[in-house]
Amino acid sequence: MSLMSEVGQKAFDLGVPIAVHIDVTYRCNERCVHCYLDHDDHGEMTTAEIKDVLDQLAEAGVFFLTFSGGEVFMRRDFFEIVEHARRLMFNVKIKTNAVMIHEEEARRIRELDVDTIQISVYSHRPEVHDAITELPHSLERSIKAIRFLREQGLRVTIANVLMTVNSSDQSGVQKLAAELGVHYTLDPTITPMMDGDTSVLALRIPGEELPEIFRNPALVGSQEEFCAPPKPPSKEDLEGYSCSAGHSFCYISPYGDVFPCVQFPLPTGNIRRQKFLDIWNLSPQLKEVRSIQAKDLTVCSSCSHVTSCTRCPGLAYVEGSMRGPSTADCEKSFYRTGVPTANMLQHGLSKPRTTAPLIQIRPIAVPA
Amino acid sequence: MPENCIYIARSSAIAARALAGEMMVMNSADSTFFTLNEVATVIFQAADGHTPLRDIVRDRVCEQFDVDPEQARADAEQFVTELSSYGILIVSNQPLASEAT
Ligand code: SF4
Numbered sequence: 001m002s003l004m005s006e007v008g009q010k011a012f013d014l015g016v017p018i019a020v021h022i023d024v025t026y027r028c029n030e031r032c033v034h035c036y037l038d039h040d041d042h043g044e045m046t047t048a049e050i051k052d053v054l055d056q057l058a059e060a061g062v063f064f065l066t067f068s069g070g071e072v073f074m075r076r077d078f079f080e081i082v083e084h085a086r087r088l089m090f091n092v093k094i095k096t097n098a099v100m101i102h103e104e105e106a107r108r109i110r111e112l113d114v115d116t117i118q119i120s121v122y123s124h125r126p127e128v129h130d131a132i133t134e135l136p137h138s139l140e141r142s143i144k145a146i147r148f149l150r151e152q153g154l155r156v157t158i159a160n161v162l163m164t165v166n167s168s169d170q171s172g173v174q175k176l177a178a179e180l181g182v183h184y185t186l187d188p189t190i191t192p193m194m195d196g197d198t199s200v201l202a203l204r205i206p207g208e209e210l211p212e213i214f215r216n217p218a219l220v221g222s223q224e225e226f227c228a229p230p231k232p233p234s235k236e237d238l239e240g241y242s243c244s245a246g247h248s249f250c251y252i253s254p255y256g257d258v259f260p261c262v263q264f265p266l267p268t269g270n271i272r273r274q275k276f277l278d279i280w281n282l283s284p285q286l287k288e289v290r291s292i293q294a295k296d297l298t299v300c301s302s303c304s305h306v307t308s309c310t311r312c313p314g315l316a317y318v319e320g321s322m323r324g325p326s327t328a329d330c331e332k333s334f335y336r337t338g339v340p341t342a343n344m345l346q347h348g349l350s351k352p353r354t355t356a357p358l359i360q361i362r363p364i365a366v367p368a
Numbered sequence: 369m370p371e372n373c374i375y376i377a378r379s380s381a382i383a384a385r386a387l388a389g390e391m392m393v394m395n396s397a398d399s400t401f402f403t404l405n406e407v408a409t410v411i412f413q414a415a416d417g418h419t420p421l422r423d424i425v426r427d428r429v430c431e432q433f434d435v436d437p438e439q440a441r442a443d444a445e446q447f448v449t450e451l452s453s454y455g456i457l458i459v460s461n462q463p464l465a466s467e468a469t
């Protein structure tokens with residue numbers, strides 16, 4: 001176990017929120033076709049409020065802090081926020097589309113010793129990327145920004161969300177990342193909108209096409225290992241938990257709502273009304289999330305994939321129950337190994353359902 | 369450099385946070401990640417740039433831990449040299465402005 005994993009496990013066991021993701025705004029200069037956010041400003045936290053939140057997070061033991069959005073640079077005070085975070089000695093990661101990063105911004109980011117900048121790139125072809133972002137010249141501007149950041153010696157990661165419209169461009173984006181000297185990460189998961197609108201799910205790569213991705217060693221490493229049939233769960237496995245959401249990680253929206261994860265829209269409290277640590281320690285919803293062990297999962301506990309499945313409790317929650325299966329992960333498990341999932345067997349299906357029925361969930365927006 | 373005129377300050381390029389009494393430290397320049405044991409954590413937290421290392425060892429380390437003062441001084445010096453080689457601590461024989469608050 002690496003030192004980093006050891007520390008992560010320790011935080012998990014102690015219930016310390018070691019990592020937090022904050023969206024500082026939902027406003028954006030791009031209009032990505034798959035984006036699940038409502039881009040209007042319903043009363044974002046002010047600079048002073050965010051600084052106060054950061055003070056509270058430092059006190060709570062948060063070490064890894066991710067700033068995202070929306071587009072973070074839509075906030076004129078963004079550098080003031082990062083500066084405050086760095087003064088509090090957080091390890092800061094920024095997720096951005098980078099179109100507003102020029103030489104000066106790149107220099108400021110380096111001066112603030114930001115750890116990593118993650119930039120979304122959908123295709124190496126401007127006609128595809130710009131059609132997804134609905135912002136002309138956005139690919140050109142993002143690439144220019146990556147060069148400025150690299151000139152400053154900063155670590156950059158290209159995040160490639162794969163969907164139907166760009167699934168054939170993945171190797172082109174990988175090559176582009178190599179040319180630019182940056183890391184590459186792939187995300188084949190399109191998630192439903194925060195308010196439960198499922199129309200974006202139509203952009204998800206159809207399950208039938210997943211095997212092609214899962215058999216690409218450039219993406220998954222050893223195929224033999226990755227596609228190996230699942231091992232039967234041990235008693236320990238069944239006493240294990242899903243992921244760090246709500247255990248050592250949480251998400252804070254621009255309106256101060258606290259959720260177990262950016263992909264787990266279960267409202268647990270609002271930082272404008274309560275102290276962060278009171279929400280973290282006392283929220284009944286977070287306590288419930290933390291209590292769920294693999295053996296408590298309604299369908300998954302009897303699934304042969306339960307130990308190797310990437311089951312996301314957030315997606316399961318959006319589908320109807322945080323103790324239930326997540327159809328997107330059933331698809332991945334099935335197409336990765338060819339072994340039917342408990343969810344399929346229960347419904348007598350020969351292949352996983354592709355679109356899950358979703359319920360309407362909207363984060364609580366509190367006026368400033 | 370004799371130990372009695374060493375001043376230490378934390379670099380502003382690092383990220384740091386205590387987890388159950390032990391400090392996690394990451395140098396953003398190369399993502400090196402460390403955890404410091406409890407004694408090292410006390411020294412790191414006291415690295416304000418103007419308290420001599422000798423005083424930190426005497427007033428913090430020897431006060432809080434059951435250690436031999438001579439041994440503690442030698443260990444502290446070694447620890448400080450090591451962390452400064454990773455760019456985590458700045459060492460000087462003059463008082464320093466602590467880079468991080
Ligand atoms: S599995 Fe889902 S809920 Fe858990 S951390 Fe990942 S995205 Fe969040």
Ligand code: SF4
Nearest residue numbers: 300303309326330341
């Ligand atoms: S494959 Fe589906 S049913 Fe099986 S553990 Fe994963 S989410 Fe649950």
